[in-house]
Amino acid sequence: MSTIIKRRTVLAGMAGTAALTTFGPSFAxxxxxxxxxxxxYTRDPENPRNLQVYIPALLAIQPGDTVRWLPENPGHNTESIPEMIPEGAENWKGDINREFEKTFTIPGVYGYKCTPHYAAGMVGLIIVQGEGVTDNLEAARSVEHRGRLAPQRFEEMFARAEEEGLLTTG
Ligand SMILES: [Cu+2]
Known part of the structure; x- marks a missing residue:
């Protein structure tokens, strides 16, 4: 009984940051x-007040894994933020309204944005676990962002990555 209540409380507290789940559809x-x-998404289907979001926005993966971005609503893309990827990693930029995928091989943190909605806070964070996962953490975390929401969402994701122990060698 108390376990259920506790879990409900946790979920309710997380309602505002539902898009920050580290779990999403994945398959081998x-x-x-x-x-x-x-x-x-233009609008989070499970939390309509949450606008311009990637779901999940925070993702922890292994080297060799692929991330596939799906245009669930029109007008969005994915573009790496150059100061927020590890040394030696390549930047990417998907077309608006198009599915895009990228395979990640170098451990580290990767910040990205939707080109037209960066200032509106449409940002995401990928953690590729493995040796050197935190090498660019300080640099990525100290990047200054436009608008009010982008810095807030990035800070929430970095905090959650730490809390959930995602910044590990795997
Ligand atoms: Cu967008």
Missing amino acids: QDGEGTVHEVGM
Whole structure:
């Protein structure tokens, strides 16, 4: 009984940050890494007050895994933030309204944005676990962002990544 209440409380407290779940649809590929799907939404279907969001916005994966961004609502894309990717990693930029996928091999944290909705706070964070996962953490976390929501959402995601122990070598 108390367990159920406690869990409800936790979920209620998280309602405002539902998009920050680290779990999303994922499936294994034969002989390759796992594919993780991230939806690009104008409005969070489970929390209509949550606008311009990636779901899940915070994702922890393994080297060799692929992230596939899906255009669930029109007008969005995914674009890496150059100061927020590890040394040696390549930037990416998907087209608006198009599915986009990228395989990650270098451990570290990767911050990205929706090109037209960056200032509106449409940002996401991918943690590729493994040796050197925290090498660019300080640099990525200290980047200054436009608008009010982007810095807030990034800070929430970095905090959750720490709390949930996602910044590990795997
Ligand atoms: Cu967008």
